């Protein structure tokens with residue numbers, strides 16, 4: 001039997017960042033079903049830190065996370081966690097109201113420039129002429145998920161914590177104040193606190209423990225990569241996004257990547273791209289830009305898992321001592337991970353609450369229990 005103070009299920013960014021932070025206070029063990037950390041959502045993301053994602057709560061969690069990405073702790077090693085990349089949200093004349101509203105909302109979080117047609121095309125020359133308005137944040141960060149995952153793992157290990165990969169949790173039991181799990185290899189792990197950071201599978205893991213599910217909804221999103229025209233200067237290319245949820249694209253390892261921003265409901269699974277969304281990505285690239293997607297170089301899909309109110313859940317489950325939820329990071333799990341880890345630390349260990357303008361109740365898993373009235377989140381936004 002392997003015993004620790006805190007057992008974390010899930011070696012994605014949620015589980016690893018929480019474990020790395022908690023390891024400063026306790027003996028922490030992470031169990032990951034796959035051989036490789038970040039194999040599912042955390043390794044398949046668009047890896048941008050920007051404020052056009054989510055709503056005011058997500059933006060507040062992102063803003064609070066920025067200092068960590070700009071100046072990671074020494075225990076992370078000396079590899080940068082990302083690089084600056086401008087974020088351009090562009091609009092046609094018929095989309096200007098949506099752009100105005102977004103600018104108002106985002107301006108509390110980022111220094112934005114309003115761009116006219118010339119400014120939009122100076123920043124992103126491949127957009128079609130009907131991209132007439134834009135807002136730019138020159139201070140976005142293209143995150144490096146590998147560096148982020150490995151940095152968290154390095155910190156965890158340097159503080160005496162451990163990762164056990166290739167250990168899928170099959171059963172979860174509770175007796176005498178201790179959670180005991182058995183993996184598919186027949187190995188047993190026990191701790192008084194169990195953190196459920198199983199991503200798309202978090203409701204299933206709760207089911208193993210006899211804890212009521214949150215109603216998580218995994219949604220598939222697709223990305224394609226393709227060659228940029230010869231001579232395109234990708235160094236200065238932005239992350240470019242339509243003001244509506246139709247398309248984003250950005251440079252990717254000497255090519256471009258694009259997503260049609262699909263949100264197809266899915267079971268928890270090893271998500272694979274479907275032809276329809278791959279074709280939609282290419283179609284929307286050609287609709288919004290002057291580029292031709294001649295040949296798709298690679299494609300992948302991943303799951304973005306949402307709670308019913310699209311806000312993450314962090315907190316102990318009512319009626320299940322020591323069972324802690326860390327789930328529902330949707331499409332913002334990388335960029336909010338440092339602050340979410342500090343929130344977990346605060347709720348489990350009692351350190352200072354890291355985001356004074358966010359009420360813990362807004363994140364509480366209890367908000368999804370029928371007997372609780374919905375919280376009136378001060379930062380819920382639209």
Ligand SMILES: Cc1cc2nc3c(=O)[nH]c(=O)nc-3n(C[C@H](O)[C@H](O)[C@H](O)COP(=O)(O)OP(=O)(O)OC[C@H]3O[C@@H](n4cnc5c(N)ncnc54)[C@H](O)[C@@H]3O)c2cc1C
Pocket residue numbers: 009010011012013014015031032033034037038039040041042043044045046047048049167168169170197198199200201205221222223301302303304305327328329330331332333334335336
């Ligand atoms: C296409 C796409 C684009 C995205 N773009 C961005 C972006 O630009 N910025 C951003 O911040 N976020 C983005 N995201 C979202 C981000 O990737 C997710 O929010 C984040 O990765 C979720 O992390 P996680 O650790 O909860 O999930 P995961 O990375 O899926 O980790 C959960 C882990 O739990 C493990 N697990 C499950 N069940 C068990 C079990 N029974 N036993 C042991 N282990 C188990 C799984 O194997 C998995 O590795 C994007 C996601 C996608 C798919």
